[in-house]
Amino acid sequence: MQKLVIKGGHPLQGSVEAGGAKNAALPLMCASLLTSDEVVLRRIPALRDIRTTKQLLLQLGAQLDDFTPGMLRIKAREIADHTAPYELVKTMRASVMVLGPLLAREGKADVSLPGGCAIGARPIDQHLKGLAAMGAKIELDQGYIRARVKRLQGVDFTFDLVTVTGTENLILASALARGTTVLRNCAAEPEVVELAHVLNRMGAGVEGAGTDTVVIEGRESLGGAAHEIMPDRIEAGTYLMAGAITRGDVRVVGCESSHLNALLEKLDDAGLTVEADDDGVRVVSNGKIRSRNVETNPYPGFATDFQAQYMALMALGDSECGITENVFENRFMHAPELVRMGADIRISGRCARVIGVQTLSGAHVQATDLRASASLVLAGLAAEGITEIHRIYHLERGYERMPEKLSALGADIRRAKDDIV
Numbered sequence: 001m002q003k004l005v006i007k008g009g010h011p012l013q014g015s016v017e018a019g020g021a022k023n024a025a026l027p028l029m030c031a032s033l034l035t036s037d038e039v040v041l042r043r044i045p046a047l048r049d050i051r052t053t054k055q056l057l058l059q060l061g062a063q064l065d066d067f068t069p070g071m072l073r074i075k076a077r078e079i080a081d082h083t084a085p086y087e088l089v090k091t092m093r094a095s096v097m098v099l100g101p102l103l104a105r106e107g108k109a110d111v112s113l114p115g116g117c118a119i120g121a122r123p124i125d126q127h128l129k130g131l132a133a134m135g136a137k138i139e140l141d142q143g144y145i146r147a148r149v150k151r152l153q154g155v156d157f158t159f160d161l162v163t164v165t166g167t168e169n170l171i172l173a174s175a176l177a178r179g180t181t182v183l184r185n186c187a188a189e190p191e192v193v194e195l196a197h198v199l200n201r202m203g204a205g206v207e208g209a210g211t212d213t214v215v216i217e218g219r220e221s222l223g224g225a226a227h228e229i230m231p232d233r234i235e236a237g238t239y240l241m242a243g244a245i246t247r248g249d250v251r252v253v254g255c256e257s258s259h260l261n262a263l264l265e266k267l268d269d270a271g272l273t274v275e276a277d278d279d280g281v282r283v284v285s286n287g288k289i290r291s292r293n294v295e296t297n298p299y300p301g302f303a304t305d306f307q308a309q310y311m312a313l314m315a316l317g318d319s320e321c322g323i324t325e326n327v328f329e330n331r332f333m334h335a336p337e338l339v340r341m342g343a344d345i346r347i348s349g350r351c352a353r354v355i356g357v358q359t360l361s362g363a364h365v366q367a368t369d370l371r372a373s374a375s376l377v378l379a380g381l382a383a384e385g386i387t388e389i390h391r392i393y394h395l396e397r398g399y400e401r402m403p404e405k406l407s408a409l410g411a412d413i414r415r416a417k418d419d420i421v
């Protein structure tokens with residue numbers, strides 16, 4: 001196993017490019033199962049979750065060509081298997097998004113239940129409820145969801161809560177259903193909009209993505225498409241906060257600033273200078289971090305995927321603030337690790353009280369999930385002394401070449417062999 005060793009205290013300076021968005025790439029890779037034609041995806045990030053999804057697609061019988069870096073050609077001429085096995089689903093919950101396409105195209109899918117997850121129970125009841133409303137018979141058997149249907153039927157379905165992959169799974173399923181599906185209380189994330197856009201290029205009839213009501217006219221079949229994945233807004237925002245916490249000046253090129261509005265408004269309020277243009281976003285520190293409350297919400301609210309990094313930033317704030325996590329239960333596992341680095345954070349249910357301290361100090365800390373890991377990296381970059389982050393495989397699920405990108409901005413960060421497991 002590997003660890004990250006960071007010597008903190010270097011203000012980050014310069015430009016970094018955002019890679020392709022993991023959370024946009026995953027549903028698009030699953031969308032390729034809806035057609036026997038070729039789907040070509042460009043700007044595919046080199047990440048563990050992408051590799052897991054490739055393995056899953058291969059297992060289901062798709063042919064993949066990924067010889068050109070950043071490009072992935074997928075051709076699911078036929079579906080040879082309809083099982084998403086436990087070994088793959090357990091490492092990546094998003095694999096449940098093969099359920100909709102398999103049911104829509106083949107009328108059968110056996111997908112392992114994702115099981116417990118470090119950031120709360122994360123059930124998939126909404127995915128199943130929607131597919132059942134479309135006529136699927138769903139049984140749970142030996143840890144597997146076994147879903148069967150002759151053909152999915154269009155339906156008017158309202159989600160009980162806003163779920164991103166739930167919305168995506170049902171859009172995928174409806175694309176080949178008989179008749180019209182109306183989905184209400186949908187997630188409006190840019191990744192949902194991108195999925196709808198690509199499906200439409202494949203011949204689907206999806207309207208309203210990006211609002212809370214999405215209407216899908218089911219088709220008999222879909223064709224192929226070629227598409228370049230959108231830049232990763234979460235990665236971009238993480239580097240902007242890395243600049244802010246080190247009192248530096250970081251520009252992320254190639255990102256879409258409108259996708260970052262909630263974060264940028266908050267950073268502006270916290271005393272950072274934010275400059276956005278067509279080609280990216282720059283955040284400049286004047287040395288001071290103002291403590292500002294935040295609460296996470298579905299898009300266009302402040303993303304839960306920024307909460308951990310923002311908490312690291314606020315740990316060095318000039319007074320105190322509250323951080324409320326409305327999307328996930330139990331998404332504060334980074335807090336005790338930040339406390340080990342000298343932060344003053346008190347958790348009560350879904351709320352964290354963060355009392356700013358003058359300095360953080362380097363320590364051994366453990367990454368627990370993807371964004372929590374990023375918050376520890378940010379804290380390490382700003383801390384005095386050496387921080388060693390263990391279990392960095394979480395980070396590699398969602399950040400492409402993060403140590404290299406941070407080094408290019410002036411950070412002192414390296415990978416090393418980890419003897420503590």
Ligand code: UD1
Nearest residue numbers: 023094122123124125126127162163164165166305327328
């Ligand atoms: C997606 C993102 C993840 C992000 C999250 C919230 C991908 C691959 N991942 O995850 O990075 O943190 O959105 O923005 O896009 N819920 C249920 N029942 C369901 C589904 C969800 O109760 O059937 C709950 C979850 O436990 C959670 C909330 O709804 O409390 C939101 O989860 P959801 O939007 O589904 O997250 P993901 O789609 O898994």
